[in-house]
Amino acid sequence: MKNRNLAMLAVPVGVVGIILLLVVPIPAAMLDVLIIVNIMLGLVTLLTTMFVKKPLDFSVFPSLLLVATLFRLGLNVASTRLVLGDGYAGQVIEAFGHVAVGGSMVIGAVIFLILVVIQFVVVTKGAERVAEVGARFTLDAMPGKQMAIDADLNAGLITDAQAKDRRAEVSAEADFYGAMDGASKFVKGDAIAGLIIIIINIIGGIAIGMLQRGMEIGEALDTYALLTIGDGLVTQIPALLMAVSTGMIVTRSNAESDIGTTASAQLTQSRNALLITGAAAILMALIPGMPIIPFIIVGFGLIFISQRIKTTEAAKKAETEAATAAEQVAPKTDTSEDLIEQMRVHALEIQLAPDLVDIVSGASDDLLARVRGLRRKIAMDLGVVVPPVRTRDSIDLPSSTYVIRIAGVEAGRGIAPAGKVLALGDALDGLPGTVTVEPVFGLAGKWVPSEMRYSAEMTGATVIDRVSVLVTHLSSIITSNAARLLTREDVRILTDGVRQVNPSAVDDLIPGMLSLAEVQRVLQGLLIEQIPINDLPRIYEALSLRAKVSTDPEGLIEAARHALGPALTAQYLDGTVLRVIMIEPLLEQSMLEGMRPSEAGTQILMDPAKIEAVLASVRSSVATVEASGLSAVLVCAPALRPAIRRLVSTQSDGLPVLSYQEVTASNVTIETVGVVRGAETISA
The missing domain is CATH 1.10.8.540 (FHIPEP family, domain 3)
Known part of the structure; x- marks a missing residue:
């Protein structure tokens, strides 16, 4: 608890100290310590940006950048006070002014200007642009990401807690890139301030030396200009480190490892590239006037690394071939139990084309893990324990195709191309990909390359990965066939x-x-x-x-x-209002008189023309309600409900049919939005 309190007070106390640094003189020895702390802070920050796996792991960076910039400016003020007042600002500044640049004001000025150009023109300008573009892209993609999270939650792919965490991460990512867009201006302003401060210090030093201390202009330059150059260098170096850190953090993408591990793995992924580069280095050593030994060392080093990669690849290939051969030569049992297992018809089965087998893995988009989450969600929603889903490959399926079977019978089919995501929207013409129709809701979409994900999100499209497409399709089929299962x-x-x-x-x-x-x-x-x-x-x-x-x-x-009346009604409520489509009383009475029992349940015996007129009236009422952007249920007498439901289900699939008892079982407000009429009423 004590350490936690110290950590909580460290930054506020440090900021107060920086403010005091602007107005309270400090001795040269303390200034040396603070300068060293400033340099080490910049180095630690730079190294931290290299070891984080994603930018949000260092979300405090924008605030830290502001504090570090204020700290450097405070050191500039403190060192300026000592340089101009005492002609001495500690050993660190003196070392940079005399040792690091050889005691030459010209060399020091050139080095300082080079550092300013590197920071201001190269690093800061690029980091500022990347932060600006990253902030805009992140904010534009935020609605699509939120919709994707909602889609995964509705499909049962993630839990409520996981959805909450992912929404918080999306919001935090947008906040971070927005903060970085503004924080990059601190680095730009710091570079400009450093250049202005050193010019002011040189002019002020010359004026103090000549006017107050009676020095010649050369002596004043040697005394004050060198100290000013040293002061500029000791503050510009950590400023450059923070600028590089800014560029590093905004150019980092989410990865499974730090930048060093990722860079080494990706730079050495091509053995031929290393081999050709090594050979080119050896050839350049033969050019007259070129230093032979450095080129030879570098060239043979690259060739040696390429050969090591070749050996590693050969070992991995041999292991894979050995494992495959072991599977092929393994004795295949042919017992009665094995035959019975192979003959068994599985309740649920997913067949995958050979090029889709990669989604059944241990990765973040593992199909099996998503199916387990789906089974849990359906159990909570419907109260049905979904049987285990068998997954296997089938060479008979076309490329990128999957098939969902129930009791051995195909219940649904779709595609999930490798390396692509499904974009759903109206403005997809400018994106490359294959036009398709989403299998569950029938929405027009396009399978676009995974690299175009953010481009698709910027057009306002909802982007869904291929595993989510398959699992959503599976969820729809399980829900509609729950009775069979x-x-x-x-x-x-x-x-x-x-x-x-x-x-x-x-x-x-x-x-x-x-x-x-x-x-x-x-x-x-x-x-x-x-x-x-x-x-x-x-x-x-x-x-x-x-x-x-x-x-x-x-x-x-x-x-x-x-x-279950209240629970049935609750799922169709809009607040406390239930919108209903009624049946005209005379028509309802006529239906009650025409009810007859049958093996399939009660049926309504009416003239075919009259039944067609009733169905046409139902379709018209439903279309009118849907045109208003609303939804409604059809209500009727309890005795009629089963027969009415069987009658309208063939015409208006998905229209709920409730009885008066079910509707009145809960305290809701009934709003009539349509009336179903018979042929006589319509003609009248």
Whole structure:
């Protein structure tokens, strides 16, 4: 706790000290210590920027740059006071003024100007431009990144905590680059201030030496100009270090290692490049007048490194071939158990083209890890335990193609080209890539190279990586086929879980009133309409009451729906308002009179022309509501709901159908936005 308090007070106390440095004289010995601290601070900052893996790991850099700039200016004021007042400003400045430049004012001035040019024209100007462009690109890409996070969260690829962390990282990245855009101006101003200060100090030193101390102009130059040059050098060197640090941090991209490891790995990735460069160095040694030994040493050094790379590559290749050969010669068992395993039809399966196998890896976009997250999300949302997803490659599939199978039958197909991302938007004509249609929502998109990701985000497009595309497609297929995936064994496991927390709900129902197969049929009926079954105790209690009257599956499903009424209605609310499409009372009465039982459930027997008119009215009402940017549900009498739902599902897929009991089971405000009419009403 004590160390934490010291660290918390270090910067505020340091800033107060810098302010005092501007107005309070200090001895030369203390100035030496502060100058050394300034140089070491610049060196530590530069090295830190080289070892961080991403810019946000050094997010305090903009504030540190301001404090360091203020510190150098404070040292300039303190050293100027000592140089002009005492003609001596400590050993460090004297060493730089006499030893580092050989006691020559001309050499010192030239070195100082060279440092200023390097800092101001080369490093600072480039860093300022990179920071400006980085800030603009980061801010422009921020909405697309936020949408990508929301898409991953909705698809179950990440948890709420992970989404919160990623949103915070995106916001922090935008804040960092925005701060760096302004902080780079500190470095530019520091370079200008250093040049102005040294000119003022030289003129002031000459004036003091000649007017106050009666020196000749040459003696005044030797005394004050050299000290001023030394002062400029000891402050310009750490300023140059901070300028290089600024350029280093804004040009760093997110990587898995520090810049040294990354640079060495990427510079030595091409053996031929090193070999040709080494040979060129040896040839240059043969040019008359060239120093032979340095070129020979460098050339043979590069050739030696290239040969080491060749040996390493050969060893890796041999290991890979040995592993492949071992797999090929491994004895393949042909037991009954193996044949049964190969014959088994898996509930869920993803087949990948050979060029897509790389996504099943341990990388950050690992398909298997994302599928595990998806299973967890669907279990929380629907109450269904999704069976394990088998993943295997298939040489029969076209390149970049994947197929999702349910119980051995293809349920969906798509593409996920390697090295590309899917951009969804309206302004994609200027981007290279393959035009496609997003498989879940049917949105127009384009597969663009991964290198064009930020360019696509700048056009306002939402960019999705290929694993997210596949997992989102898988999520849609699992959700729409949840009823098929719910096996009787799953129902038994879920029932055992309910028995542990609410044994009476299970004991009253199973097996006395309903069998496990009948309960499975009810739960499947709920899942067909995307109704979560995670509130099993309430569902079982409702089934117990209904089963005393009838075990008709349709009636059992409606009883369970009525028990879940508030939860069903809540997902369609806009605040506290539920927008509904009603059925004209006379038409509803006519439908009730035409209801007849059948093996598939109750059906409505009406004239085909009248049914077509009803469906046309439903489509018209839904289109009118959607044109207003709203959504609505169709409500009807409880006895009619199953038949109406089967009737309209063939025409308006996705239109929820609720009964009056379900709507009125919760305290909501009903707003009628449409009325379904029959042929007679429409013609009238």
